[in-house]
Amino acid sequence: MVNTLPCGHPGRAGSLRLCPHLAVEEPPPSTRHLTGVGTRYDLVCAECTPAALVDVCEACADRADQQSFPSGWHGEPEVLVRDRDLGGAWSTRACPVRPLNDDCLAPMPGHWLALTAEGFVRITDDDQWLVGPVELPEETYEDIRDIPDRPRRGLHTSRDGRFAAVVSDYGQFATVVDLDDWLTVLDLDRDWMDNELTRYPLAFLGDGETAKVVAATDWNRLDVFALPGGELLTDRETAAPQKDEPEPEHYLDYFQGALHPSPSERWLVTDGWAWHPVGIPLAVDLAAWLDGDRHAAEHARHLADRDDTWDTPIAWLDDNTVALQDTDGVELYDAGTGRRTGMFAGPAGRMWGHGGLLYVAAEAGLEVWDPAEGVRVGFLEGFTPIAHREGTFAELRNDQLRTWTTPR
Template structure:
């Protein structure tokens, strides 16, 4: 069996980092380098192995006096670019955010996901945002309306997906949610929902969107519904590799917290009754719950109490790390992290 609580280490957060409210992995590094966000808005870099830390930039995302939908909580969320040169701070289940160049400390993009309409339901989803790479430059994918995503140059803030010409034939009936970029950087997974309401994660090709068809995220030929999650969204999902996706929830949950995992091949589609084609479902099995992560081979499930490790090809439990429920994963360093009251707990796969 893989995993042991004996390998979980505990490290106090260095006082110089302040009261840390969120962290984000610098995924392109094989060292355990993390960006941190303090309560006062300072973004810093922290090498957990060496202990080195450096304050990089101050952010000033507006506070929002509002409540999130359902049981979700409005919170500040930190994102890091692959190389750690840019960061974004956003209000999950809120409206505002910003992108900052960590080399200069300058804000490059002010974010507002509300759009032009009233009642864009941004309180129902985390702020849709992910960093990606295009032609050697860092870009940021971000929600600019309930049914619209855009791509902007992270360094200059320039909009790269201009579609200002009215085109009602491309209007999308879809509330964008949390975004996930595939490990090869070529595809986008969106944990969104449709009225009335139903969670319908979708995928599409990033290169086709940024290089050719600005309507790819609305109705492009690569856009594919993954599955129907019933009334569930904002629950665990992850890319396993460039094609396979794991989603928590093996049945319609009708208000209950979903559990169990479904594995889909998003490179293939099958017609499913009257609905549009769906991704091919490879496997469904009981056990996984909570947040999902993957190293390309294993599926990791961070439940209420333990981290469990699964074979996503067979649905077999391979091991557990008891009494450890990480909230973040650093794929370059293969390190899991949980932040609690000024202390991080760490386990390396």
């Protein structure tokens, strides 16, 4: 005999408990009450207390979790730590190269590229040399908020190492350089509207004959360009609405932010925001966009409402699972469905995904997390890398290049 649960349905109980008012087709708003075990929580509506919670079936629990728009937390999460010896290989050598900031060291095949006050510098295992200078236009500080250390330079490199981009993070301009021929192949301008709140949206795609760059060409628009010629591949109409007229079908009222392509470049997550303001990471079907769906970038999948949180670390764990960091830890989302698939407390700092694990450059050192269990499994005290290349992490400071490579 199958037991009937308090929600009125038979079957297995879901992974969280609810007050009875939430076990309905259209649940009211709720708050999350942490249980003290990891990040497990229950849902409670405004009329109830945790004493009223009941077990419900998996379908009712899932519907309430997805549709009751939980906001706010009660209690504290449990940070799970089970550190073990990480092994791996270390290397340290003298390297008197000084990047402009921690966003100005980027991976190249077999080596690194730094952006310094003098320009691009190539860094190998035993040498470094100046490639040449690069400049961006002066910013036009119209209607800009006075935020310290903004704008500032950032560096991006293509997978094959042929192209590099210097961007004005929290600013207006970017330029793409062909390092093989030492030519500027593309100058970009996203206008000045509230750009001091987001990093410059830019990411390289493909390599060799398929090389491309996707970047912001306005505050609310992304475009893709072929390289090295710079041909626009995404010509389309995205006009703003006229006064007292409804918004056009393909108008996007959204401030684009940092771009994060998935490993196979099927998806592109953009870390942007919308009024009033609220952080809303979007997942663009990049494959469909490049295959002829002209407005895929304007009709991206909504991953989460993050209140006033955006411009935080993001990393891909595999080609569908993206990790979004906020002040409480990390939430995992499936880019294809938009559903949250996990969450855990603890990580705080720049993130990289590699081999199914999450690597976090925390203030005290490099942390290694197992997202499947939500557990920290390793810690390298005092090592705070600023770049990653295929399992090798690099720290460049105090005139030393220090790297750690994960076990093969």
